[in-house]
Amino acid sequence: MSEPMQDVVVVGAGIVGAAIAHELSRNELAVTLLDREAEAGFGTSKANSGIIHGGHHTDTDTLKGRLEWVGNQLWDPLCDELGFGFARVGELTVALTEADLPALDHLIENAEEKDIGGVEVWSRDRICAAEPQVTRGVIAGVFSPHTAVVNPYEAVFGLVEAAVANNVRLRTLSPVTDLHHDGDTWTVTTPSATFATRFVVNAAGLGAAAIAHMAGVDGFEIRGRKGEEYLLDKRLRHLVRRVIYPCPTPLSKGTLVIPTYDGTIMVGPTAEEVDDPDDVTTTTAGESTAFAGARRLVPSLSERDVIAQFAGTRATIRGDDFLIGPTEAPGFVNVAGIQSPGLTAAPAIARYVADLLRHGGLEMPPKPLLNMIERPVHFASLTTEQQRTLADTDERYRRIVCRCEFVTEGEVGDAIERGATTVDGLKFRTRAGMGRCQGGFCATRCIELLSADLGIEMSEVTKRGPGSWLVLDRPDDEVMIEPEAP
Amino acid sequence: MIDDRPHVLLPNYDVVVAGGGPAGLGAAVAAREAGAERVLVVDREAEAGGILLQCIHSGFGLHHLGEELTGPEYAQRILENALDDGVDVLTNAYLLDIDNDQNLKLLSADHGVAILDTEATVLAMGARERTRAAIRIPGRRPAGIFTAGAAQRLVNLNGVLPGRRVVILGSGDIGLIMARRLTLEGVEVAGVFELMPHANGLSRNIVQCLHDFDIPLHLSTTVVEIHGRDRIDKVTVAPVDAQMKPVLDKAWDVPCDTLLVSVGLIPENELSRELRLRLDPVTSGPIVSSTMETSRDGVFACGNVVHIHDLVDFVSAEAELAGGHAGRFALGARPPHDNVRLQPGKNVAYCVPHTVTTDQPHTVYMRVRKPLEKSMLRLRDAEGDIVHERRLRYVVPAEMVTLKLRPGVLDGFQGDALQVEVVPR
Amino acid sequence: MTNDERTTYAYLCIGCPLGCRLEVDEDSHGDIVEIRGSSCRKGDRYAEQEHTDPRRGVTTTVAIDGGLWPRLPVKTSGEIPKDRVLAACEVLRRVRIEAPVEMGDVIVHDLLGTGCDVVATRDMARMT
Ligand SMILES: Cc1cc2nc3c(=O)[nH]c(=O)nc-3n(C[C@H](O)[C@H](O)[C@H](O)COP(=O)(O)OP(=O)(O)OC[C@H]3O[C@@H](n4cnc5c(N)ncnc54)[C@H](O)[C@@H]3O)c2cc1C
Ligand SMILES: Cc1cc2nc3c(=O)[nH]c(=O)nc-3n(C[C@H](O)[C@H](O)[C@H](O)COP(=O)(O)OP(=O)(O)OC[C@H]3O[C@@H](n4cnc5c(N)ncnc54)[C@H](O)[C@@H]3O)c2cc1C
Ligand code: SF4
Numbered sequence A: 001m002s003e004p005m006q007d008v009v010v011v012g013a014g015i016v017g018a019a020i021a022h023e024l025s026r027n028e029l030a031v032t033l034l035d036r037e038a039e040a041g042f043g044t045s046k047a048n049s050g051i052i053h054g055g056h057h058t059d060t061d062t063l064k065g066r067l068e069w070v071g072n073q074l075w076d077p078l079c080d081e082l083g084f085g086f087a088r089v090g091e092l093t094v095a096l097t098e099a100d101l102p103a104l105d106h107l108i109e110n111a112e113e114k115d116i117g118g119v120e121v122w123s124r125d126r127i128c129a130a131e132p133q134v135t136r137g138v139i140a141g142v143f144s145p146h147t148a149v150v151n152p153y154e155a156v157f158g159l160v161e162a163a164v165a166n167n168v169r170l171r172t173l174s175p176v177t178d179l180h181h182d183g184d185t186w187t188v189t190t191p192s193a194t195f196a197t198r199f200v201v202n203a204a205g206l207g208a209a210a211i212a213h214m215a216g217v218d219g220f221e222i223r224g225r226k227g228e229e230y231l232l233d234k235r236l237r238h239l240v241r242r243v244i245y246p247c248p249t250p251l252s253k254g255t256l257v258i259p260t261y262d263g264t265i266m267v268g269p270t271a272e273e274v275d276d277p278d279d280v281t282t283t284t285a286g287e288s289t290a291f292a293g294a295r296r297l298v299p300s301l302s303e304r305d306v307i308a309q310f311a312g313t314r315a316t317i318r319g320d321d322f323l324i325g326p327t328e329a330p331g332f333v334n335v336a337g338i339q340s341p342g343l344t345a346a347p348a349i350a351r352y353v354a355d356l357l358r359h360g361g362l363e364m365p366p367k368p369l370l371n372m373i374e375r376p377v378h379f380a381s382l383t384t385e386q387q388r389t390l391a392d393t394d395e396r397y398r399r400i401v402c403r404c405e406f407v408t409e410g411e412v413g414d415a416i417e418r419g420a421t422t423v424d425g426l427k428f429r430t431r432a433g434m435g436r437c438q439g440g441f442c443a444t445r446c447i448e449l450l451s452a453d454l455g456i457e458m459s460e461v462t463k464r465g466p467g468s469w470l471v472l473d474r475p476d477d478e479v480m481i482e483p484e485a486p
Numbered sequence B: 001m002i003d004d005r006p007h008v009l010l011p012n013y014d015v016v017v018a019g020g021g022p023a024g025l026g027a028a029v030a031a032r033e034a035g036a037e038r039v040l041v042v043d044r045e046a047e048a049g050g051i052l053l054q055c056i057h058s059g060f061g062l063h064h065l066g067e068e069l070t071g072p073e074y075a076q077r078i079l080e081n082a083l084d085d086g087v088d089v090l091t092n093a094y095l096l097d098i099d100n101d102q103n104l105k106l107l108s109a110d111h112g113v114a115i116l117d118t119e120a121t122v123l124a125m126g127a128r129e130r131t132r133a134a135i136r137i138p139g140r141r142p143a144g145i146f147t148a149g150a151a152q153r154l155v156n157l158n159g160v161l162p163g164r165r166v167v168i169l170g171s172g173d174i175g176l177i178m179a180r181r182l183t184l185e186g187v188e189v190a191g192v193f194e195l196m197p198h199a200n201g202l203s204r205n206i207v208q209c210l211h212d213f214d215i216p217l218h219l220s221t222t223v224v225e226i227h228g229r230d231r232i233d234k235v236t237v238a239p240v241d242a243q244m245k246p247v248l249d250k251a252w253d254v255p256c257d258t259l260l261v262s263v264g265l266i267p268e269n270e271l272s273r274e275l276r277l278r279l280d281p282v283t284s285g286p287i288v289s290s291t292m293e294t295s296r297d298g299v300f301a302c303g304n305v306v307h308i309h310d311l312v313d314f315v316s317a318e319a320e321l322a323g324g325h326a327g328r329f330a331l332g333a334r335p336p337h338d339n340v341r342l343q344p345g346k347n348v349a350y351c352v353p354h355t356v357t358t359d360q361p362h363t364v365y366m367r368v369r370k371p372l373e374k375s376m377l378r379l380r381d382a383e384g385d386i387v388h389e390r391r392l393r394y395v396v397p398a399e400m401v402t403l404k405l406r407p408g409v410l411d412g413f414q415g416d417a418l419q420v421e422v423v424p425r
Numbered sequence C: 001m002t003n004d005e006r007t008t009y010a011y012l013c014i015g016c017p018l019g020c021r022l023e024v025d026e027d028s029h030g031d032i033v034e035i036r037g038s039s040c041r042k043g044d045r046y047a048e049q050e051h052t053d054p055r056r057g058v059t060t061t062v063a064i065d066g067g068l069w070p071r072l073p074v075k076t077s078g079e080i081p082k083d084r085v086l087a088a089c090e091v092l093r094r095v096r097i098e099a100p101v102e103m104g105d106v107i108v109h110d111l112l113g114t115g116c117d118v119v120a121t122r123d124m125a126r127m128t
Helices: A015-024 A063-082 A098-113 A124-130 A152-165 A205-214 A284-297 A342-359 A384-393 A409-417 A423-430 A442-454 B022-033 B050-054 B071-084 B148-158 B173-184 B203-213 B270-274 B312-330 C041-052 C082-093
Strands: A006-011 A031-034 A091-095 A120-123 A140-144 A148-150 A169-171 A178-181 A186-189 A194-202 A223-232 A243-246 A256-259 A265-268 A272-274 A306-316 A323-326 A332-336 A400-402 B012-018 B039-042 B058-060 B088-090 B093-098 B103-108 B112-123 B127-129 B145-147 B165-169 B188-193 B221-227 B234-239 B252-255 B258-261 B265-267 B299-301 B340-344 B348-352 B362-368 B375-380 B386-392 B401-405 B417-424 C007-012 C021-026 C032-036 C059-065 C071-076 C095-098 C106-108 C118-120
Touching: A006 A015, A006 A186, A015 A031, A015 A152, A015 A332, A015 A342, A031 A152, A031 A194, A063 A148, A063 A152, A063 A342, A091 A098, A091 A124, A098 A140, A120 A124, A124 A140, A148 A152, A152 A169, A152 A423, A178 A205, A194 A205, A194 A342, A205 A306, A205 A332, A223 A284, A243 A284, A256 A284, A265 A284, A284 A306, A323 A342, A332 A342, A384 B103, A384 B112, A400 A409, A400 A442, A409 A423, A409 A442, A423 A442, A442 B148, B012 B022, B012 B312, B022 B039, B022 B050, B022 B071, B022 B112, B022 B312, B039 B093, B050 B071, B050 B148, B058 B071, B071 B088, B071 B312, B093 B270, B112 B312, B127 B148, B145 B148, B148 B173, B148 B258, B148 C071, B165 B173, B165 B221, B173 B188, B173 B203, B173 C082, B188 B221, B188 B252, B203 C007, B299 B312, B312 B362, B340 B348, B348 B417, B362 B417, B386 B401, C007 C041, C021 C041, C032 C041, C059 C082, C082 C095, C095 C106
Parallel strands: A006 A031, A006 A194, A031 A169, A091 A243, A194 A332, B012 B039, B012 B112, B039 B088, B112 B299, B145 B258, B165 B188, B165 B258, B340 B417, C059 C095
Antiparallel strands: A091 A140, A120 A140, A178 A186, A186 A194, A223 A265, A223 A272, A223 A306, A243 A256, A256 A265, A323 A332, B093 B103, B103 B112, B127 B265, B221 B234, B234 B252, B348 B362, B362 B401, B375 B386, B375 B417, C007 C021, C021 C032, C059 C071, C071 C118, C106 C118
């Protein structure tokens, strides 16, 4: 199938591609966003620590160091517009030994250099009072009010939905297999369609080197750096209130203790170079490393409280900086090596890329009027009165699907209307299945609802796309029989 | 067995029962029989009956009803019984919240958000299954990992199959029953793997669910890694040493497309936590008195929400007790408080109820930690003197031990705590 | 003739949690000559039955249209020979009925000539 001429094709619908598409959708442009997975955000952007870093952990002499703080400041308006889970909880980097103290000084210097206000040194007593679960062995710390936690998958879905509402075309299950430039126009090939476009933005994460290679642009290689994360039972809510960082050593950034937006405590990430970028296994060794590190900060943490674990892979390139810019291939822009803090920086990356395209000759007349999306309902956090009103007007809000997270059938139905096609897609949009029973109870309901709403058999519903089938139909021929009373 | 009478929700009830399984329905009937007028059972499912509706095998009711029924038959009996007795049953209704004044917040398919007031509440929310992550198997997270109970629901209610070749982790009764169930549906069961050196299920299920179909049971063996990108394609299993640590150089791979995890149930205590009830860290259920009252006045509990039962018969017995007392509480009865605490001693994991009186008969349920062949159950006072003892034949952790305390037994006992132990004879 | 040519068969007793390991010795005529390993009479009786004529009650589901669920739980009205269990399920896998059904309704008469009927183990009303 051939599609109409596009101004920009963005390859990769992770947080970076989604932010770029969203940024471009404010203008009169024909934009297509492609991803190989069944839904947006199913790459690294769903599997990370979900922290909007404060900006003072990176130096100013790198691109990522500059975009991190700019990105941090752009999250509040996005959250207002799209309604994803986001909270500026603040952070504490804690020093446990004298040897850690220079690292704290360095954080303060970075903050001053970037003109980040409010970053301050806290004494042991102040830390102990504010975060009683932090080790008594702490000697000092640096506090920043700017650090936030976010539900990264919700942010991706929100960005994509708003982009689509403003005429961006989203094509999932569309792996780019070939790129060709005829001196004027790019042809982007996927198994189901080809796209003609003037500009191609390569935001393919772990696949970025392969995409660049298709465009005839070489010169960088992506290395995977896996990180494991461990989520703990909600019972431990408020164990810490701020993100707790150890002082980084030259060898490692260390494991953090993270109070997620949804109130669970998360421990991670680890950092391990992997040969297979697809390797997202969790390991016994990774678990030990994560908990050993985290327990140095918060001694009461225990593996026994783990309710879920996952791993994500950072796409790194040599030099460990972001690689963003035009290439020798005309109209082909790389946005590669977007490792941590790529989530934080994504909104800044989006603006940066829009500027690059403008400088590359793409005219971008702003749209006079933008379509706004409706913020998703989160039933559990409504007041009783609001719940009553909603339940009275729409009876789908009278049935609970996920009992751990109190997700209603209405929220699940809404998520399907907004584009969820898989059980994981529902989980990341509504939290159904994310609680302590991890879908034991509601996965079946989610399969039933996807089957009913999408008009497909239960056996056609998948966890996260082709190959990840969940149940099978019974194979038998059946004969009709009349029952008889005894 | 759906009750399709229209329901009118009253603003206040004598007794509201949360959960319409055997515990909840039994308690409601007992509350009515104790004289409570307005008794309501709420259940979040489309029909009352609880977990029994998906347990289509037989093995229910031998003690309580004197005949062996299947789960659905038992459920239908007790539901009919409750409806005949004038209990109101509201299904598709989720109890969201209880406050300290026993105002209940319901989300009901028929009534939307409703607030009810009640004199007494019975918690009978049952249990949920422990999950894979709770036991932390490393590896990937492909599709094809189910808890045994979720698979049971898929097969028995939804009529779909979880896969073609299944590995079962855990030899508890639910896992064993599912091994047979899947075999009968034409699914291949590659084996059952059990961490402990002994099977956790009844020997009847070992014989009739595994031996009958030549399904191998691997004791002292566990799943150490899950493989597969989109769907499971194999698991790695390994024997464990005496410290339960996997011996990885003896590991082997088992090809399969499905892993069923059957590693036990845990009381469903979200609401109990909201209510700040005192919980027993061993059972994960509320601490209850001999009237099945929790640490909050007028809030009773019974069934799997208190501790995990292997026999529905004991659930029903406990429910009668809880419901009867809830009914009398609603009518104003305030029996004297218990005067003796029961403390788990040697080889006893927990006792329910947690307290008793010396002047009433009681049935005490307990679980042992280790199997013993010839054993003795003893009650000791604070000085360590034996107050009461009884011979037991054979005890295993998988089967609850019951102790009937007749009033005479504690005559002359003056202390306020008894140690309960089950030790070799 | 010698009584020495015994064959030993092993069973696990299901009579109680003790789970005694039972052994049945059979002579060359196929007659039971000795039962060992039990701790009570119940075990002996079980071993004999299990050795000479093992039987099982079968519970499974059949397809149903028009009810709350697409499956209806059923059971055999009595125990059928153990070696017919899989065949019985194969037959029942091909059965489809129509709601409403009441508990106790006969779904299949005289299953595979065993003399046992297959009956519904719950009501299932017709959904409107
Ligand atoms: C464990 C861990 C913790 C982290 N914690 C943080 C944090 O706390 N804060 C922070 O700021 N950053 C963090 N990061 C980094 C952050 O997650 C990443 O920088 C960010 O998600 C990268 O987004 P992306 O859109 O570039 O990549 P991705 O989300 O991977 O998106 C790339 C997309 O491209 C698609 N794609 C690839 N190849 C093709 C193809 N050929 N055709 C079509 N589509 C294709 C993929 O399917 C994918 O959806 C963390 C990373 C990890 C691994
Ligand atoms: C797979 C399996 C096999 C078993 N096999 C046997 C056997 O062979 N023989 C035997 O005797 N016993 C068996 N048992 C044990 C016995 O059936 C259970 O112990 C018994 O069903 C527990 O009863 P209950 O009422 O406490 O819980 P449940 O039956 O679980 O009922 C609890 C009810 O509460 C509802 N509920 C929970 N929370 C809420 C809320 N907030 N609002 C509204 N409703 C709520 C639930 O939907 C459910 O219907 C088995 C159990 C299982 C799980
Ligand atoms: S032989 Fe008797 S004691 Fe032994 S398992 Fe059978 S019933 Fe129990």
